[in-house]
Amino acid sequence: MAQKPSIPKGTRDFSPAEVAKRNFIISTIKEQFELFGFQPIETPSFENSETLLGKYGDEGDRLIFKILNSGDFISKVDDVTYSSKKSSSIAPKITEKALRYDLTVPFARYVVMHQNEIDFPFKRYQIQPVWRADRPQKGRFREFYQCDADIVGANSLLQEVELVQLYDAVFTNLGLVGTVIKMNNRKVLSGLAEVIGAKHLLVDFTVALDKLDKIGEDKVKQEMLSKGISENAIAIAAPLFAMKGSATNQLKQLETLLQDSQVGMAGINELKEILITVGELGLKTATLQLDVTLARGLNYYTGAIFEVAAPSSIKMGSIGGGGRYDDLTGIFGLKDVSGVGISFGLDRIYLVLEELHLFPKTVDQSLQVLCLNFGEKEALAALKLISKLRGHGIKANLYPAAAKVQKQFKYADKRNVPFVVIIGAEELSRNEFILKDMVSGEQKSCSLDDEPSSFLNEFNGNA
RNA sequence: GUGGUUGUAGCUCAGUUGGUUAGAGCGCUUGAUUGUGGUUCAAGAGGUCGCCGGUUCGAACCCGGUCUUCCACCCCA
Numbered sequence: 056m057a058q059k060p061s062i063p064k065g066t067r068d069f070s071p072a073e074v075a076k077r078n079f080i081i082s083t084i085k086e087q088f089e090l091f092g093f094q095p096i097e098t099p100s101f102e103n104s105e106t107l108l109g110k111y112g113d114e115g116d117r118l119i120f121k122i123l124n125s126g127d128f129i130s131k132v133d134d135v136t137y138s139s140k141k142s143s144s145i146a147p148k149i150t151e152k153a154l155r156y157d158l159t160v161p162f163a164r165y166v167v168m169h170q171n172e173i174d175f176p177f178k179r180y181q182i183q184p185v186w187r188a189d190r191p192q193k194g195r196f197r198e199f200y201q202c203d204a205d206i207v208g209a210n211s212l213l214q215e216v217e218l219v220q221l222y223d224a225v226f227t228n229l230g231l232v233g234t235v236i237k238m239n240n241r242k243v244l245s246g247l248a249e250v251i252g253a254k255h256l257l258v259d260f261t262v263a264l265d266k267l268d269k270i271g272e273d274k275v276k277q278e279m280l281s282k283g284i285s286e287n288a289i290a291i292a293a294p295l296f297a298m299k300g301s302a303t304n305q306l307k308q309l310e311t312l313l314q315d316s317q318v319g320m321a322g323i324n325e326l327k328e329i330l331i332t333v334g335e336l337g338l339k340t341a342t343l344q345l346d347v348t349l350a351r352g353l354n355y356y357t358g359a360i361f362e363v364a365a366p367s368s369i370k371m372g373s374i375g376g377g378g379r380y381d382d383l384t385g386i387f388g389l390k391d392v393s394g395v396g397i398s399f400g401l402d403r404i405y406l407v408l409e410e411l412h413l414f415p416k417t418v419d420q421s422l423q424v425l426c427l428n429f430g431e432k433e434a435l436a437a438l439k440l441i442s443k444l445r446g447h448g449i450k451a452n453l454y455p456a457a458a459k460v461q462k463q464f465k466y467a468d469k470r471n472v473p474f475v476v477i478i479g480a481e482e483l484s485r486n487e488f489i490l491k492d493m494v495s496g497e498q499k500s501c502s503l504d505d506e507p508s509s510f511l512n513e514f515n516g517n518a
Numbered sequence: 519g520u521g522g523u524u525g526u527a528g529c530u531c532a533g534u535u536g537g538u539u540a541g542a543g544c545g546c547u548u549g550a551u552u553g554u555g556g557u558u559c560a561a562g563a564g565g566u567c568g569c570c571g572g573u574u575c576g577a578a579c580c581c582g583g584u585c586u587u588c589c590a591c592c593c594c595a
């Protein structure tokens with residue numbers, strides 16, 4: 056019985072055109088990663104559960120895909136645990152492995168395991184899929200690619216500056232103009248929690264603050280109150296809600312607010328230094344913006360925090376993010392190794408480029424020349440020409456059968472082939488071929504003996 | 519994980535208070551056109567109406583379940 060095939064929720068098939076576009080993004084990112092001196096690594100699709108669990112908070116743990124043990128795993132669970140019927144107690148005993156949830160934690164594991172072979176500072180990049188058991192939405196999938204670049208073993212703020220430049224370089228090369236790199240500093244957020252007397256509520260405070268531009272001032276205050284932050288504390292933090300304008304202006308306000316917080320002032324100084332240096336160097340198409348309401352996942356970030364927003368005309372979640380984490384490898388037993396990194400959301404960048412029609416026209420051009428097939432002798436001559444063309448890096452093919460000319464032309468049209476070569480009996484007798492431009496409809500005769508260089512310029516303009 | 523939403527031809531969608539052979543546009547195949555595609559004209563193929571069950575003389579339509587889609591939360595790329 057034939058059943059209708061399907062794929063799991065939140066996963067996708069990619070057609071040739073889609074793969075071509077994705078590869079365009081990936082190769083652009085890769086090229087810049089390498090220009091900035093990052094080296095590629097890869098890690099397994101799945102890790103030991105204990106490597107991943109507890110690293111992303113309770114919410115994160117819930118979203119980790121767990122892999123059922125092989126063999127008779129049920130019999131290995133003790134009776135007490137089994138009869139408790141509590142998934143949370145049973146799951147760890149029957150799922151010893153789990154799919155990777157992001158690339159940062161596996162990277163931390165990698166650094167710790169290979170610390171003796173690595174030359175620090177280590178700049179690595181990694182482009183691989185990750186899996187999350189989330190509910191899919193626009194731009195949210197259960198399987199998606201992350202493109203990460205991280206630097207470990209370097210404390211200098213120049214790393215942050217370089218990463219901002221890297222964002223700018225990638226998005227510029229993708230043709231995506233007008234991205235906004237939002238920057239904040241975890242120390243500033245800590246300082247704020249400190250001066251409003253809600254140090255123990257740091258996470259609740261920042262999560263609420265992060266929603267400011269989405270739900271508005273009133274609702275943010277409401278959420279803060281419901282989390283146990285006093286009215287008085289919110290009043291002290293009030294300037295944050297109205298913080299606008301230039302970075303220097305905002306920093307001045309922050310300084311007044313945080314003057315009694317050592318950690319807060321440290322954060323401000325870091326922000327200043329990064330802003331000033333980036334200002335000196337300049338950015339091509341992106342803008343670096345200070346955003347004190349930016350929070351992101353606070354689980355491991357300790358310094359700078361970045362998030363990239365698509366141009367304002369597009370409604371889309373962040374297309375990249377990152378930050379400084381001083382002690383990521385600490386959880387795996389390696390102390391005092393500072394890391395800082397950024398991530399590109401391939402799938403969302405794809406949606407943005409698609410929506411703005413920014414993919415180059417030739418990006419999914421899988422064939423540049425199609426030679427029509429008129430029979431054995433003619434096909435042989437065509438194959439000789441095709442070899443020459445391929446030698447010059449031109450994607451060329453022979454139509455595999457001597458089908459109706461009309462059908463062959465239709466095929467060329469469907470596949471968006473810009474040029475068709477016609478070698479029929481007549482052309483062959485004159486040792487010639489006809490080159491037809493499918494866009495303009497023009498065609499001209501060329502000699503089969505000519506070096507392709509004589510008509511190659513045709514392709515440069517149109518193919 | 520919570521609340522809602524969607525599913526009919528390859529695609530985008532119509533479809534009467536439940537009633538006989540379920541429609542359109544686009545696409546596809548063939549022909550007009552035995553050496554010229556995109557435009558045009560004609561003909562044709564293609565659907566157990568997401569799946570399972572229930573109500574009914576009768577279900578694309580009503581009810582329950584399930585899967586899927588999209589959306590708002592949660593969280594996040």
